[in-house]
Amino acid sequence: MTTTVPTFGERLRDWRQKRRLSQMDLALDAEISTRHLSFLETGRAAPSRDMVLRLAERLEAPLRERNGLLLAAGFAPMFPERSFDDPGLAAMRTAVEAVLHAHMPFPALAIDRRWILLTSNAALAPLLEGVSPELLEGSVNVLRVSLHPKGVAPRIANLAEWRGHILSRLRRQLAESGDAELADLIRELAGYPGGEAPPRAGEGAIAAPLRLKTATGELSFLSATMTFGAPLDVTVAELAIETFLPADPATAAALRTMAGV
Numbered sequence: 001m002t003t004t005v006p007t008f009g010e011r012l013r014d015w016r017q018k019r020r021l022s023q024m025d026l027a028l029d030a031e032i033s034t035r036h037l038s039f040l041e042t043g044r045a046a047p048s049r050d051m052v053l054r055l056a057e058r059l060e061a062p063l064r065e066r067n068g069l070l071l072a073a074g075f076a077p078m079f080p081e082r083s084f085d086d087p088g089l090a091a092m093r094t095a096v097e098a099v100l101h102a103h104m105p106f107p108a109l110a111i112d113r114r115w116i117l118l119t120s121n122a123a124l125a126p127l128l129e130g131v132s133p134e135l136l137e138g139s140v141n142v143l144r145v146s147l148h149p150k151g152v153a154p155r156i157a158n159l160a161e162w163r164g165h166i167l168s169r170l171r172r173q174l175a176e177s178g179d180a181e182l183a184d185l186i187r188e189l190a191g192y193p194g195g196e197a198p199p200r201a202g203e204g205a206i207a208a209p210l211r212l213k214t215a216t217g218e219l220s221f222l223s224a225t226m227t228f229g230a231p232l233d234v235t236v237a238e239l240a241i242e243t244f245l246p247a248d249p250a251t252a253a254a255l256r257t258m259a260g261v
Contacts, residue, residue, distance in 0.1 A: 015065065
């Protein structure tokens with residue numbers, strides 16, 4: 001079996017279509033002629049390095065894909081990609097740990113683009129009680145832990161609503177990134193039991209909560225995401241900090257008690 005590597009023109013056209021832009025739309029935005037853009041997509045013209053970067057910027061392509069477009073056009077990648085524990089990312093890790101610590105006694109964790117857990121604060125541990133050890137071995141996918149029948153799912157009081165929120169978010173992420181592994185993850189999670197329901201809008205509702213049953217009573221959280229602004233490294237661009245804020249005073253008090261605060 002042979003694998004065909006997409007050409008620069010094919011990748012460019014794919015991203016233009018992902019962004020639902022016509023050739024005229026993109027050409028006007030990039031300040032080039034429609035004819036030249038057409039030639040780039042069909043391979044009748046070769047782009048300069050600056051042109052690749054200009055088009056990628058107009059398409060708001062992720063840094064990983066900008067590297068891919070550069071390679072497909074015959075240029076070296078521009079944005080470095082390193083592991084989370086690379087010495088060159090020490091300052092970034094320090095910043096992440098500072099945010100996680102500052103969020104105590106409320107749960108917070110850092111994940112990569114495929115929702116693999118990188119690090120977390122101590123407030124996360126009590127929420128994982130009862131999770132099957134096999135889900136917490138090796139590379140831990142936090143969405144799998146959340147929605148798997150042997151994970152947190154049996155303790156989620158509003159499971160169908162939370163599943164709907166997670167799957168909707170993943171589908172948007174897939175549309176923005178084109179990451180085939182995310183498509184596999186969506187299929188896996190969608191196959192778990194629990195249903196999928198839209199969030200219930202009502203008076204005072206500001207976001208879909210996570211309502212978790214615990215030995216001390218039901219806890220209610222609102223999730224928020226933090227990312228680094230203007231990243232120049234693929235790893236940093238794909239890193240996110242997920243925080244869980246108490247949605248009511250009772251939850252805040254319970255978390256402080258758990259943490260001994």
